[in-house]
Amino acid sequence: MDKLHITGGKPLCGELRISGAKNAALPILAGALLSEAPVTIGNVPHLHDITTTMELLGRMGVQLVVDEKLNIEVDSSSIQNFYAPYELVKTMRASILVLGPLLSRFGRAEVSLPGGCAIGTRPVNLHLQGLAAMGADINVRNGYIHAVAKRLKGCRLVLDQVTVTGTENLMMAAALAEGKTVIENAAREPEVIDLANFLNQLGAQVRGAGTGILEIEGVESLDRPGRHYNILPDRIETGTYLVAAAMTGGRVKLKNARPALLDAVLVKLRAAGAEIRVGENWIELDMHGRRPCSVSIRTAPYPAFPTDMQAQFIAMNAIAEGVGIITETVFENRFMHVQEMQRMGADIKLESNTAIVKGIPWLTAAPVMATDLRASACLVLAGLVAEGKTVIERIYHIDRGYECIEEKLSQLGAEIRRIPH
Numbered sequence: 001m002d003k004l005h006i007t008g009g010k011p012l013c014g015e016l017r018i019s020g021a022k023n024a025a026l027p028i029l030a031g032a033l034l035s036e037a038p039v040t041i042g043n044v045p046h047l048h049d050i051t052t053t054m055e056l057l058g059r060m061g062v063q064l065v066v067d068e069k070l071n072i073e074v075d076s077s078s079i080q081n082f083y084a085p086y087e088l089v090k091t092m093r094a095s096i097l098v099l100g101p102l103l104s105r106f107g108r109a110e111v112s113l114p115g116g117c118a119i120g121t122r123p124v125n126l127h128l129q130g131l132a133a134m135g136a137d138i139n140v141r142n143g144y145i146h147a148v149a150k151r152l153k154g155c156r157l158v159l160d161q162v163t164v165t166g167t168e169n170l171m172m173a174a175a176l177a178e179g180k181t182v183i184e185n186a187a188r189e190p191e192v193i194d195l196a197n198f199l200n201q202l203g204a205q206v207r208g209a210g211t212g213i214l215e216i217e218g219v220e221s222l223d224r225p226g227r228h229y230n231i232l233p234d235r236i237e238t239g240t241y242l243v244a245a246a247m248t249g250g251r252v253k254l255k256n257a258r259p260a261l262l263d264a265v266l267v268k269l270r271a272a273g274a275e276i277r278v279g280e281n282w283i284e285l286d287m288h289g290r291r292p293c294s295v296s297i298r299t300a301p302y303p304a305f306p307t308d309m310q311a312q313f314i315a316m317n318a319i320a321e322g323v324g325i326i327t328e329t330v331f332e333n334r335f336m337h338v339q340e341m342q343r344m345g346a347d348i349k350l351e352s353n354t355a356i357v358k359g360i361p362w363l364t365a366a367p368v369m370a371t372d373l374r375a376s377a378c379l380v381l382a383g384l385v386a387e388g389k390t391v392i393e394r395i396y397h398i399d400r401g402y403e404c405i406e407e408k409l410s411q412l413g414a415e416i417r418r419i420p421h
């Protein structure tokens with residue numbers, strides 16, 4: 001397994017291009033299953049989770065063609081089976097996103113249950129309850145979800161809890177259902193809006209994306225030909241590089257970004273002492289060589305502070321001036337990075353879903369292990385400011401969500417190397 005070697009202490013300076021959003025690309029690739037005509041998807045990030053999704057679709061018999069600009073053409077007219085095996089689903093929970101489209105268009109699906117995950121139990125009960133309410137016959141046996149339906153029927157769904165992929169799965173199922181579906185307490189994440197825009201471009205009728213109530217008027221088929229859709233920029237990748245610059249006292253300009261989607265994060269970075277300038281599709285952060293001040297955050301569904309940025313802010317608080325209180329309300333076990341940070345000298349106390357982080361002037365390098373995607377980002381950030389050489393193991397987690405991270409950080413002046421195994 002590859003490792004990352006990082007020698008800390010360099011302020012990050014320069015320009016970067018932000019990649020397409022992983023969490024939009026995954027549902028949109030699954031959503032392409034709904035289309036009778038081939039669709040082309042652009043600005044797709046080059047990530048391990050995308051390769052897994054392509055493998056998943058490919059095994060169903062879907063034709064995928066990647067052109068020289070990395071646009072992906074998806075043609076699901078040749079689909080032969082409706083099966084998502086455990087070996088793929090266990091490496092990427094978002095595979096569950098094929099359930100709604102398969103059931104809605106083909107009337108059946110067999111998808112492995114995702115199972116446990118480092119950051120919490122992450123059940124899919126709300127996905128299943130919603131599909132059952134739309135008339136699907138769902139059985140869970142031998143670790144697989146077996147779902148069949150004649151044609152799903154639109155209905156009113158009130159989600160117990162805000163769920164991003166749950167909202168997306170049900171939106172895709174409703175797109176071809178008979179009649180109107182209303183999803184209340186829907187997730188408002190920008191990636192949900194991106195999926196709705198994609199489906200609408202194919203001919204779906206989804207209204208209200210970005211609000212807590214989605215209304216989807218089912219259509220007979222999605223068959224508008226020759227469609228091209230560009231994935232929106234990744235707000236979490238953007239936030240991660242901004243934190244990297246803030247922690248190292250640097251200055252970065254991020255292009256192909258969407259600052260309007262990062263309000264909650266920018267408020268906290270400004271509170272930490274960063275000077276931030278934004279345009280429509282770029283964002284610049286200048287720390288003027290200063291050490292950041294601690295900030296307190298509480299994660300919650302969009303538009304509040306994203307749980308996917310929590311680990312990065314723990315890293316920043318670890319070397320900031322003062323004490324920051326970080327409360328995680330979305331996932332029950334998302335502090336796996338804290339123990340590794342403590343091995344680098346961080347002063348962090350955990351009390352149930354809260355981390356109390358007392359900043360120290362510098363961390364010390366140590367061999368550490370990545371446990372999940374955002375935890376690995378936290379360790380990379382810590383390595384950038386630690387004294388000595390940090391070695392991060394199990395970096396396959398980071399390759400799931402960050403395109404060419406070592407190349408992008410090197411471009412900004414970091415001393416970082418991938419050591420292939």
Ligand code: UD1
Pocket residue numbers: 023026093094120121122123124125126127128161162163164165166191301307308330331332
């Ligand atoms: C998505 C994102 C992930 C992000 C998370 C929260 C993708 C591919 N992944 O994950 O990066 O961290 O949103 O912003 O978009 N829940 C249930 N029952 C369900 C579904 C969810 O109880 O059926 C709970 C979960 O355990 C969790 C909470 O709801 O506590 C939110 O999870 P959810 O929004 O579903 O996360 P994902 O969609 O898996």
